[in-house]
Amino acid sequence: SSELTQDPAVSVALGQTVKITCQGVTLRSYSASWYQQKPGQAPTLVIYGHNNRPSGIPDRFSGSNSGNTASLTISGAQAEDEADYYCCSRDKAGNHGYVFGSGTKVTVL
């Protein structure tokens, strides 16, 4: 199956902006969705279709895509944004399955 690669960890100062990236060949053809997971909780969808937010997700979360890279940006990071973030997209073309990225731990300083 295809792979989606993420940096293992990033840190951001409170109120500053952080960008998390996800690289994979299939991102040239399919959009990414992004999930936030806090300790002991199930993941929550925060971005889908490149840059759409489900109801209830703050507008400081945004997404973008360029070539084989999808990005999640948190503008004005808050303490409650400290979590693991996973990208997800379709597996290789024609398979119609899904693959998750390796995850990025975001620490808010």
Place this chain on the structure above:
Amino acid sequence: VQLQESGPGLLKPSETLSLTCTVSDDSMTNYYWSWIRQPPGKGLEWIGYIYYTGSTNYNPSLNSRVTIFIDTSKNQFFLNVTSVTAADAALYYCARHTSSGFDTWGQGTLVAVSS
């Protein structure tokens, strides 16, 4: 909509894992329903999905051992994984997904494998 996983928490190697996901407060019609797992301290792995019509798609790495089936009359779908090993120990989630992504998740059920 709410999702709740259930099933045995402990299995022996070579046994079959069987989990149930019960869907509350909404119909299963017109949606895809997935199983996703997360080994302790590790990332998420998509296992497979079933459409409400019964069509399925599985992760190729698990394909030969996985079966997902559905009973829309009971608002439930199910996961079977045969011949489990320690590598199958994980937190297993069920989730609904649409064109928007996996928009609703259960709380997860922990499965351990030990002799």
